[in-house]
Structure formats: C-alpha cells, structure tokens
Amino acid sequence: xxxxxxxxxxxxxxxxxxxxxxxxxxxxxxxxxxxxxxxxxxxxxxxxxxxxxxxxxxxxxxxxxxxxxxxxxxxxxxxxxxxxxxxxx
Amino acid sequence: xxxxxxxxxxxxxxxxxxxxxxxxxxxxxxxxxxxxxxxxxxxxxxxxxxxxxxxxxxxxxxxxxxxxxxxxxxxxxxxxxxxxxxxxxxxxxxxxxxxxxxxxxxxxxxxxxxxxxxxxxxxxxxxxxxxxxxxxxxxxxxxxxxxxxxxxxxxxxxxxxxxxxxxxxxxxxxxxxxxxxxxxxxxxxxxxxxxxxxxxxxxxxxxxxxxxxxxxxxxxxxxxxxx
Numbered sequence: 500x501x502x503x504x505x506x507x508x509x510x511x512x513x514x515x516x517x518x519x520x521x522x523x524x525x526x527x528x529x530x531x532x533x534x535x536x537x538x539x540x541x542x543x544x545x546x547x548x549x550x551x552x553x554x555x556x557x558x559x560x561x562x563x564x565x566x567x568x569x570x571x572x573x574x575x576x577x578x579x580x581x582x583x584x585x586x587x588x
Numbered sequence: 589x590x591x592x593x594x595x596x597x598x599x600x601x602x603x604x605x606x607x608x609x610x611x612x613x614x615x616x617x618x619x620x621x622x623x624x625x626x627x628x629x630x631x632x633x634x635x636x637x638x639x640x641x642x643x644x645x646x647x648x649x650x651x652x653x654x655x656x657x658x659x660x661x662x663x664x665x666x667x668x669x670x671x672x673x674x675x676x677x678x679x680x681x682x683x684x685x686x687x688x689x690x691x692x693x694x695x696x697x698x699x700x701x702x703x704x705x706x707x708x709x710x711x712x713x714x715x716x717x718x719x720x721x722x723x724x725x726x727x728x729x730x731x732x733x734x735x736x737x738x739x740x741x742x743x744x745x746x747x748x749x750x751x752x753x754x755x756x757x758x759x760x761x762x763x764x765x766x767x768x769x770x771x772x773x774x775x776x777x778x779x780x781x782x783x784x785x786x787x788x789x790x791x792x793x794x795x796x797x798x799x800x801x802x803x804x805x806x807x808x809x810x811x812x813x814x815x
Contacts, residue, residue, distance in 0.1 A: 506628045549626070572627065579627070581808045582620050585757035587749025588636060588698065 507583065509534070511576040513542055514569050517552060522562040596784045599791070604654050606795045611647040613801045614640045620808075632698050639694035646687035653680035685731055689719045692738035699745035732776035739769040760804035767797035 504512065513532050517523050523531075529539045543563065546552045551569035555562050565573075621637030656677040693712050718734050721727070743765045750758040771793035778786030 506630065507624065510627055545629075575623065578808050579620055579624050581757055582617070582805075583624060584753055584755060585761045585804055585808070586636070587746060587753070587758065587761075588624070588633060 507576075507580070509538075509542060510546065511573065511580070513546065514551060514565060514573050514576075517563055517565045518570060518573055522555065522564045524560065524562055528563065596788060599788055600658065601654065603791050604651050606791055606798065607647045607650045609795070609802070610798045611644055611651065613798055613805060614644040614647060616805055617801070618644060632701070635694045636698045639691045639698065642687045642691035642694065646684050646691065649680040649684040649687070653677045653684065656680065685719055686716070688735060689715050689738070692735060692742070695742050696738060699742055728779040729776050732772045732779060736769055736772035736776060739765060739772060743769050757804050757807055760800045760807075764797045764800035764804070767793045767800065771797065 509532070513528060516528065516531055520527070525539065525543065528534070528543065529536060532539060534542070543552070546569070547554065549568075550566055551572060552563050553566050555564055618637050618640035621633060621640055625633035625637055660677065690712075693708075693715055696711070697708060715734065715738070719731060721730065743762070746758070746762045746765050750762045771790040774786050774793065775790040777783065778790060
C-alpha cells in the first residue's frame, strides 16, 4: 500500500501538476491530485494566499496557473525534500 | 566554556575555524528549514529552523568571544581589572551557553512532536535551570554533559529515521549527531579532568560532525550522481 502523502508532498504535487498542464481547472486538480473536494479547496486557498498559484477566468470558467514564485518552489522542492528526509522531519 | 580554555596552547584559535564551518552549515540548514516552514506552515518546521538559527547565534558568540579573551589576556591582563573585554566575553559566554541549550530544546520539540505548551515550558525550565546552575558555578562539565544527553535523544530519532529511509543523507545526519554527542561527552570529560587532549579530540570530532553535515548539504545542493 502506498504511503500517505504529507502536506509538503501534496503541495509539491499540486504545483507540479499545474506547471505541467499550464492552466488547469479545479476539478482536474481534484482527481489528478487525488484529493477530496474539501482538502483541495483548502490547499488551493493556501497556495493562492501564498502567491504560488493564481486564478484566471476564461469564458466564465475558472482555471489556475502557476506563478513565478510557485515555479521556483517546484525547482527547489527536490532539495528541500532531500533535506527534510535526511533529518526525518 | 569559552572562558575556560583547556586545549593545548597551539590549538588556541584553531577551534574558531571549526566553528566558522559549523556556522556556515547551520545558516544554510536554518535557511532551508525556514523555506520548508513557508511552504507547510507547520510549527515543527519553524522550530527546526529556529534551532539551527540559534546554533548559528551560539557559534557567532563563540567566534567573537575567543579572540576577545585572547586580546584580554595578551594585552590587558592584569592591567585592567575587571577588564571591559573580559566582561564582554563573559556576556558572550552566557549567550553561548543559553543559545546552545535552547537550540537543542527546539530540536527535541521537533523530534518528540511535543506541541503542548505546558510540557515544553516544563522541559525548557528544567534545562534552563541546569544551564544557569552550570554558568553560575562555572561547571562546564555539567553544561557539556547536559548537551550530550540532549543530543543523545536527537541521535535516537535520527537513527530511527536512517533505519526508515536508508538514504545516504539520513546516514550522514545520523553520523554527524553521533559525533557531536561524543564530542560533548569528551569535552565534559576534558573539563572534569582538566585534559588538554580531550579538548583537542572533542573539537576534532566536532569538525568531523560538521564535515558530515557539509557532505549531506552538497548532496542536497547538487543532487545525487546518476549511476
């Protein structure tokens, strides 16, 4: 059985997903990110608040795109993950 | 501890170089820890970053205090009593001892997962009382022994982490904390028996401990080599 992802891993997964797709609908984050609606909503709110993703509207439909700050985090996430694992955080 | 140098004379000042290495490593880890906290907003990650920031502060005080004591004894002793430089070094010594213990308390909070404020306050008070007692009585044996015990608790956790992760980075962290624990034990022995050799060995072990963390950081920065 796969190990449960922690908050850091979920955040990195969401950001990587948005970066790969370019722009993505919230429902796609929901099933591609393997999250419940409530959890997805709380993560999206948090990431938006931290300026890592941004909501855009196209033809009355809502999409999310990654910001420069979010993209930088994706790049650095491997280093941070290695350090976190090394210390057992 | 800073004011009670027990190493061989030729080693005086060489320990600063070791602490500068430790300072750079601590600052880098504190920086990454803070980045992790900014992403997760977890208290544990913040405590981890604070622990290494405090270790950086204690190493800065060490780096400043040792030349201060040297200057005092080289140029002013015993002309100025009590010397301003010596008072300055005593304040730095005080800061050094408390920030060291506080840093280890934060690391213990990280690894034990304790978030209840009253439990944290109780542990912190007990350790502070012991550190204060060590400072007042100038019992550097006691101070180093307390730190060795605090570090031993951390070693237990990083050892379990290594068993779970089986990664080289986790191994290097475990080795580093083990070496630092042994170095504090040897330092305690050195102060108790006034052994120059013990002081020297403890600093060599400290250097190896820092080097282990440095290798781990290089691995983190540049990634693992592909086979």
